[in-house]
Amino acid sequence: MKAQALHGHLDALLLAVLERGALHGYAIIEALRARSDGSLDLPTGTIYPALRRLERAGHVASTWSTVNGRERRTYELTDSGRRALAGERAGWREFSITVGRFLDDSPATPA
Amino acid sequence: MKAQALHGHLDALLLAVLERGALHGYAIIEALRARSDGSLDLPTGTIYPALRRLERAGHVASTWSTVNGRERRTYELTDSGRRALAGERAGWREFSITVGRFLDDSPATPA
DNA sequence: GGCTGACAAGTAGCGTTGCTACTTATGAAG
DNA sequence: CTTCATAAGTAGCAACGCTACTTGTCAGCC
Structure with missing residues (x-):
């Protein structure tokens, strides 16, 4: 793509992914x-800053842990994040319908 | 929205609108x-610069005219624009499916 | 005559966003 | 000992669309 x-x-994508459970950045x-x-x-240069943005906004919360000597920052949806995700979904729906x-109606769409 | x-x-939206016929900015x-x-x-601050971008890119062509003492710049799709529109449509399809x-699959979608 | 609002086009400057390119560090495989 | 997958991060850039503003004509109203 x-x-x-x-x-x-x-x-919205990040929130949607985290909806199914907490994950670390990678x-x-x-x-x-x-x-x-x-x-x-x-x-990584796209999602790490994005996650910090979401954390600053209060939509996710992070906790550090060490797994096999590697530092991990695990992100989890907050209630605010869940609400934000609902809004993003509504926004996406309207956006995708409008655009x-x-x-979508290409000039030669068959039945 | x-x-x-x-x-x-x-x-892509601008090209799609012009697909149905030439129009002026307003x-x-x-x-x-x-x-x-x-x-x-x-x-206007959004579409006028966008139209000039499209013209620079060769996707639209413009012609001036005066209607009722008002200056009009009418934009028209070029062949390149038509091709670009097809590409944008394909891109949109992939994008909207992916996102x-x-x-789209909200956690509680009823049948 | 003077005012307001629809029509018509435009620019300057700003903030957000995602990307490229780079750094740091560990553990496993060869 | 080097390379690759794992893991996290930053600095700086370019693109995009928006806000706010300017210029100008014409129609309708008081």
Whole structure:
């Protein structure tokens, strides 16, 4: 998938991934890649800052732990994050319907 | 609709609107508003620069005319623009499917 | 005549966002 | 001893759309 097309929807994706359970940053990247069949392969420079943004906003909370000598920061959805996710979903629905109205009806769509 | 969510898809919308026929800037804004039932009410500061971008890229061509003493710049899709639109449509399809996989299946979707 | 509002186009400057490229560090495999 | 997967991070950049503003004509109203 064309990169940098996520604009404005990355936060929603991160919240959606964390909805299924707490994960650390690296695992989030892998979850996004897996659940999108490889379409979404985001660099660390994209998601680490995004996670800190979400934490500053109070939508996720992080806890450090050491696994096999490697430092891990595990992120978890907060209540605020769950509410934000609901809003993002509503926003996505409206956005995709609206844009789809212009881009989905291709000039030659068969029945 | 939440503003600035268009990120990356505005060009596609403009091309899609012009696909149905040449329009001038102001009319494009109205067409977007009409076809989206008012969801898309873009300010002139958004679309005029965007149109110039598209013209620089060769996707649209403009011609000036004077109607009722008012200057109009009418934009028209070029062949390159038509090709770009096809690409944007394909990109949108992939994007909406991918993001939708995370945001459409809400945890409590009834049958 | 003077005012307001719709029509029509434009620019300057800002803030957000995601990306590229880079650094640091551990453990396993060769 | 080097390379690769795991794990986290930062600095700086470029793109995008928005706010706020300017310029100008024409129609309708008082």
